[in-house]
Every structure is written in C-alpha cells, then in structure tokens.
Amino acid sequence: MKRALITGITGQDGSYLAEFLLAQGYEVHGIKRRASQFNTQRIDHLYEDPHDHDPRFHLHYGDLSDSSNLTRILSEVRPDEVYNLAAQSHVGVSFESPEYTADIDALGTLRLLEAIRFLGLQETTRFYQASTSELYGLVQEIPQRETTPFHPRSPYAVAKLYAYWITVNYREAYGMFACNGILFNHESPRRGETFVTRKITRGLANIAMGLEDCLYMGNLDARRDWGHARDYVRMQWLMLQQDAPEDYVIATGQQHSVRDFVQWSAAALGLTLAFEGSGVDEVARVERVAGPVGPGGQAGRRDPADRSGLFPAGRGRDAAGRRHAGTRAAWLDARDRRTPDVRRDGRRRPRHRAPVRDAARQRPRDPRGLRTIARMRQTGGMPA
Numbered sequence: 001m002k003r004a005l006i007t008g009i010t011g012q013d014g015s016y017l018a019e020f021l022l023a024q025g026y027e028v029h030g031i032k033r034r035a036s037q038f039n040t041q042r043i044d045h046l047y048e049d050p051h052d053h054d055p056r057f058h059l060h061y062g063d064l065s066d067s068s069n070l071t072r073i074l075s076e077v078r079p080d081e082v083y084n085l086a087a088q089s090h091v092g093v094s095f096e097s098p099e100y101t102a103d104i105d106a107l108g109t110l111r112l113l114e115a116i117r118f119l120g121l122q123e124t125t126r127f128y129q130a131s132t133s134e135l136y137g138l139v140q141e142i143p144q145r146e147t148t149p150f151h152p153r154s155p156y157a158v159a160k161l162y163a164y165w166i167t168v169n170y171r172e173a174y175g176m177f178a179c180n181g182i183l184f185n186h187e188s189p190r191r192g193e194t195f196v197t198r199k200i201t202r203g204l205a206n207i208a209m210g211l212e213d214c215l216y217m218g219n220l221d222a223r224r225d226w227g228h229a230r231d232y233v234r235m236q237w238l239m240l241q242q243d244a245p246e247d248y249v250i251a252t253g254q255q256h257s258v259r260d261f262v263q264w265s266a267a268a269l270g271l272t273l274a275f276e277g278s279g280v281d282e283v284a285r286v287e288r289v290a291g292p293v294g295p296g297g298q299a300g301r302r303d304p305a306d307r308s309g310l311f312p313a314g315r316g317r318d319a320a321g322r323r324h325a326g327t328r329a330a331w332l333d334a335r336d337r338r339t340p341d342v343r344r345d346g347r348r349r350p351r352h353r354a355p356v357r358d359a360a361r362q363r364p365r366d367p368r369g370l371r372t373i374a375r376m377r378q379t380g381g382m383p384a
C-alpha cells in the first residue's frame, strides 16, 4: 500500500487530495497545525480513530516552521509521496505579514526538502510543490506556459518563487523526483471564505436572506482562470505518477472577471444588480428580486421606489424592533403568522428559527462569516 504525507491537509486542496488518495487505496498521513479551535471541518468525514483496526487516515501535529517536527514525522511515516500544500496562501495578507509568509511558504518548503534529504529518502520519496500562477504576476506572454518568465508582484508570489526554484534545485542537485504544479485559481464550496469566490457567494447569499446589507469588494475588473479544486488535486497526483519529474501549468484556459462572478452569483439567487458610477465610487444596487431566494425560502416583494438596496440598514428591523417588509426574515415572520401552529394531522408545525444568530438574536455567531449586504463598492484596494 502506498503512503502519502500531505502538509496543509485541513485546507481545500488537502481535503480533496486526501479523499482522492484514500479512494486510490493509499494510506494517508496529514500534518495539521495545533489551534485552540477546531480546524479540521474539511476532513472530519475522513477521520478514523487511531484505536480502530488498521486505519488508513492519520493526522500528526506539525508546522512548516518546525524542522525537527517535520524530520520526525517524515522518519516515522517514510512516505512514498509528499504533497506540500501548506502555505500562508492569501495574496493580500502577504503584504501585511511578509516575513511570516516567507518563513512558511519559502523556508517551509526548504525545511521539508532538506528533511527528506537528511533522512536519505531522496531516492524513494516523490515530492509535489504547490506552486502558483501568481509567479507570472506582471505577465510576460499570453497565455502563460511552463517556459514563460516569472515576474512575481507580492510577498506571497516572491516566497512561492523561492519554493519553486528550491524544488527545481533539489531535483537537479540530488536527483529527487520533485515537481512544481503551477496551478491557476481553483475553487469549491470548501474554499476559504476570504478568497474572492466564497466572499461573493457567501456575501450575496446573506444579502438575499436579509442577514446583511452590503458587500464591499476590491477590483471588480480583475480577471481569473477558475477551475474546480477536485479536478486540480487529481492533476497533483498525476504529476507524481509520470516517468520523470517535471513542472506543469494547470488551468482551464478561460478567464472571467470578478464582476462576471458577482453577476452569475446574483443571478443564481434571483437578484438583478444595477451598476452605477465608476472606479472607487462604483456601486451595484439590487434592482429586482425574482424566483426562490435562499434555501427553502423566497424573497419578499420589494418596494420599487426604494433605491437604498434590497434591505434597509438596521439589520432589517425598525426602531420598534419590527422586521422590515421585504426581508427574508419578514417573509418568514409573515409565513409563521398566517400558518396555523398545528397541522391537519394534529402534529405541531415547526417554527422558523434564525439559523445564524445567537440565543439573544443580537449578534452573528461567527462575525467573520456574516458581514454582507446590498451595496457593492469598488474600493480599488483588496480587502479580505
């Protein structure tokens, strides 16, 4: 049975790759960071108790900043394949934490490669490095290919450039089977919520459900090549199954703008947006609401004279604490009022409960997950 070790197993790609490798019959080991809160939501369905008979899924505490820890895990697992997916992966955040980003993304890769070499595993362990289209930054040719010169434009991309070349260097200097996967953007429902696709889908869904009233965006005209993460982890595996190690670009070959993504997401929710203004003053208002909105719900009718957005400010309540007409909450209230408590069969009808509010219904349970609503302003910056 082949053994794989995945750094970054708790992330989007790590979770899909673990699923994929388990289905291929691998024994899968993952490195997760210690955190005071649970950080394994994406892989909880794969968890096997270590006391079970012959589990094939194992988690180890570790960190790419900790060489002795990496060396110990590698010497215990002695993997056939290592997938280095762990990183500080947010481009915007790398401007705020450039040194941390370099430590994990650049030196972390070196630590892992060096631990493989130090343990004498360089001839048996194959190595995948999660490289990135961000290396191209200021693009030198269109489309980009494996031979296109790099011009990174963020601390993240510069750190990943070091990781790229140190991977090439270990391949050339020590004969390691080491590959860089230069992946363009790849998304899924498991994508982190501060990356643009999840930020938009979450934000607009919250607007449609009346939970928020504004979503602030950065550059709407930025263009990205978006694939699905599940397809891309298969590519990662395929790179390590070739006869000889090489670096590969993975993309769909199609680019779309962030603005397109906003409009598709709005359309899926039955919202029609009207864009006004330009540059940092651009605003998109919800012009029409149609069809079912939100899981199991439908939008309330909106006063066409109201140009302030789908839902007025004040979290959808007036001074007396009554919900405004036009919000999903108001629609649910109205449904509860007009629907008898007891069904025809004599059973009690379940009442609507706000799913994302705390007991006092004052604050969102997860404040990070719940900032949203109906005005989109182009700030020119790149907020998370």
Ligand SMILES: Nc1nc2c(ncn2[C@@H]2O[C@H](COP(=O)(O)OP(=O)(O)O[C@H]3O[C@H](CO)[C@@H](O)[C@H](O)[C@@H]3O)[C@@H](O)[C@H]2O)c(=O)[nH]1
Residues within 6 Å of the ligand: 089, 090, 091, 092, 131, 132, 133, 134, 183, 184, 185, 186, 194, 195, 196, 197, 199, 216, 217, 218, 219, 220, 222, 223, 224, 258, 382, 383, 384
């Ligand atoms: N995050 C974010 N991005 C915004 C926003 N508004 C516009 N954007 C633009 O949306 C684009 C896509 O951003 P993200 O999907 O958040 O990340 P990324 O910068 O493309 O980087 C991702 O893909 C790389 C290539 O695969 C990865 O290397 C990187 O780790 C990350 O996953 C960027 O050009 C960004 O300027 C916003 O409000 N938030």
